[in-house]
Amino acid sequence: MTTNIAIEERRLTIAEALREAIAEEMRRDESVFLIGEDVGVEGGFGGAFGVYLGLPEEFGHERIIDTPISEKVIAGAATGAALMGMRPIADMQYSDFLFECMDELVNQAAKMRYMSGGKLSVPMVMRAPVGATNRGAQHAQCPESYFIHVPGLKVVAVSDAYHAKGILKSAVRDNNPVLIFEHKLLYGSKGRSMAGGIELTTHVPQEEYLFPIGKAVVKRPGDHVTIVATHISLYRSLAAAEELAADGISCEVIDPITLNPLDKETLFASVRKTGRLVIAHEDTLTGGWGAEVAALVADECLFSLEAPIKRIATADVPLPFAPIMEQAVVPTTERIAATIRGLFR
Amino acid sequence: MDKFNDLSTEHLLALYRRMMLIRRFEERVYYLFLQGELPGTLHQCQGQEAVAVGVCDHLNYTDWITSTHRPHGHALAKGVSTESAMAELYGKVTGCCKGKGGSMHFGDPAVGMLPAIAIVGGGNSVVAGLGLAFKLRKTQQVAVCFFGEGATNEGAFHESINFAAVQKLPIVFVCENNLYGASTAYHAVSPVKDVADRAAAYNVPAQIVDGMDVLAVRAAAGDAIAAARAGQGPILLECKTYRFTGHSRSDARGYRTKTEEAEWLAKDPIPGLGNAMVAAGRISADNLTAVEDDVMRELDEAVEFARNSPDTTPEQALEDVLA
Numbered sequence: 176m177t178t179n180i181a182i183e184e185r186r187l188t189i190a191e192a193l194r195e196a197i198a199e200e201m202r203r204d205e206s207v208f209l210i211g212e213d214v215g216v217e218g219g220f221g222g223a224f225g226v227y228l229g230l231p232e233e234f235g236h237e238r239i240i241d242t243p244i245s246e247k248v249i250a251g252a253a254t255g256a257a258l259m260g261m262r263p264i265a266d267m268q269y270s271d272f273l274f275e276c277m278d279e280l281v282n283q284a285a286k287m288r289y290m291s292g293g294k295l296s297v298p299m300v301m302r303a304p305v306g307a308t309n310r311g312a313q314h315a316q317c318p319e320s321y322f323i324h325v326p327g328l329k330v331v332a333v334s335d336a337y338h339a340k341g342i343l344k345s346a347v348r349d350n351n352p353v354l355i356f357e358h359k360l361l362y363g364s365k366g367r368s369m370a371g372g373i374e375l376t377t378h379v380p381q382e383e384y385l386f387p388i389g390k391a392v393v394k395r396p397g398d399h400v401t402i403v404a405t406h407i408s409l410y411r412s413l414a415a416a417e418e419l420a421a422d423g424i425s426c427e428v429i430d431p432i433t434l435n436p437l438d439k440e441t442l443f444a445s446v447r448k449t450g451r452l453v454i455a456h457e458d459t460l461t462g463g464w465g466a467e468v469a470a471l472v473a474d475e476c477l478f479s480l481e482a483p484i485k486r487i488a489t490a491d492v493p494l495p496f497a498p499i500m501e502q503a504v505v506p507t508t509e510r511i512a513a514t515i516r517g518l519f520r
Numbered sequence: 521m522d523k524f525n526d527l528s529t530e531h532l533l534a535l536y537r538r539m540m541l542i543r544r545f546e547e548r549v550y551y552l553f554l555q556g557e558l559p560g561t562l563h564q565c566q567g568q569e570a571v572a573v574g575v576c577d578h579l580n581y582t583d584w585i586t587s588t589h590r591p592h593g594h595a596l597a598k599g600v601s602t603e604s605a606m607a608e609l610y611g612k613v614t615g616c617c618k619g620k621g622g623s624m625h626f627g628d629p630a631v632g633m634l635p636a637i638a639i640v641g642g643g644n645s646v647v648a649g650l651g652l653a654f655k656l657r658k659t660q661q662v663a664v665c666f667f668g669e670g671a672t673n674e675g676a677f678h679e680s681i682n683f684a685a686v687q688k689l690p691i692v693f694v695c696e697n698n699l700y701g702a703s704t705a706y707h708a709v710s711p712v713k714d715v716a717d718r719a720a721a722y723n724v725p726a727q728i729v730d731g732m733d734v735l736a737v738r739a740a741a742g743d744a745i746a747a748a749r750a751g752q753g754p755i756l757l758e759c760k761t762y763r764f765t766g767h768s769r770s771d772a773r774g775y776r777t778k779t780e781e782a783e784w785l786a787k788d789p790i791p792g793l794g795n796a797m798v799a800a801g802r803i804s805a806d807n808l809t810a811v812e813d814d815v816m817r818e819l820d821e822a823v824e825f826a827r828n829s830p831d832t833t834p835e836q837a838l839e840d841v842l843a
Contacts, residue, residue: 208656210652237656238656240652240687242683243679243682243683243686245679245682245683247645247675247676247679247680248645248648248676248679248680248682248683250645251644251645251646251647251648251649251676251679251680252645252648252649252652252683253649254645254646254649255645255646255647255648255649255650255651255652255653255663256649256650256652256653256656257649258634258646258649258650258653259584259649259650259653259654260653261649261652261653261656261657263649276645278639278641278642278645278676279642279645279646282637282639282642283637283639283642283645283646287634287635288840288841288842288843289620289840289841290617290620290621290625290627290635291617291620291621291627291629291634291635291840292615292616292617292618292619292620292621292840293618293839293840294617294628294629294630295629295634295635296843297843298843326841327841327842329842349843350843351842351843
């Protein structure tokens, strides 16, 4: 007689999943180390979002390296160490600070392999939190799109614990610079109310697993419209899909996870099935990664489309502080749902 | 110690030859450039040879250097082959970067040189990672960062030397102070007279060195590299030097006086060493001529090698982006 043994759920937040991934990779490979601001300070906060709590105790301060507030040297040191065969995980406290080290990322990390004629590689990871959280214009941006424009960089946006853990481990093992963008409101329980009550834990198996770079996930299958979304916009898209289902509109929601290289196969297959495409992201509209997705689909799937491609993005303004204004410019469930309804009039 | 720091004649001739190779390489490629044989642009280092040669004399292939937009001398001093350097300028697949780097990105991992970084200060932040890797691995390797005085007004210089000092990284920062960042005089844009003074802000030892004297550079670099190798942390060497040419190929040098140029030309490090050796009876003038002839032969061969090497293909432009 067989019985169905329910697999015990092991629910983790993204912060916990990332911490596990880093610890596992550091145990597995001595060349992996962590470098950033406030990452290992005794009595500190384990990185700006608590991801590293407990790691210094296990790995020591030689491998959990606290830096001065010197973003250029964080990215430069990660690049240089990676060139020497180490596998650094660099931490950028807020992704807005990446602009302090654009030279190191764009001119050095991304180009060293090419400039050396393929003789060198830069196996580094840079993690950076994004998202509007009532902190005004300089601690709020979603700068993923700047980096998908750079040949030589891989760009990842994680939105749930399972995939965050699996893809961070893949990124550490990848021989190229990989930027991983995480949304501040999705790290764990503290962000839950601001994130609109999203369930912020997912099942993460005890056993080791990897999730590959370059693979998208269909979060909700559907027939009438494809929604491609990341981070908070992904959850708002899922909420909108639920709402629209009551009206008979069936949405397929895709989390691309990797923004470069994009999983075009999954994207095109979905659009060919549904005939409609909506892209939702918290980056501003003009030149955002949604524009690239729209262009690719227009190029490859134009004759499958039954409606114009729509992008739902943050308005082209610096992020305002006041919560009323902030919520007015970022993509909301209402805006996503209304835009999709507009495609079926 | 004698005036040659007790170096053997053979060793001195090797230093002389290396400087001569760089000088004649630069002259040859300028000529080839004017003839329209080489594409792009050139930032040349005639006059600065003693710094590259004096420092790199202490380095193994397992030690690494970073360089700048003016990297030909560093590359030849570190051991990048003359043939592969020349072929790179021709944009050939046999070039040290397979034709993807060109003049401003000379380098070869096989001899411990990153592709030169042509963003001013760019090497300063990356070198921190080289030093950090050596420290974490406890390998006794040393990283040398070559940069101009202009880079010391970049944030990267300050972030890097501060971090290197805090972490006691095995890095020697070698500033080639040739007085001008492109056309702008250092003193016009910097409140401190000597770059070396800036190291005090980071509790880093610094030394001013006569960059026109290969033996002085070699002596100072030897101490600095040994200290870095021994785990004593970074050191800054400010080598006072001068580029005899303009900033790049089209620079008419209107911002410098002929008097100043003549003063520095009189300090030319190559005859400086050669004449001293002859005067001391270590060698004869014929020995120097023989070295020069040998260098010219090497350059002839390098040019032939480059000319006869296969061109790149359009398809190769799409390779080597990702690992």
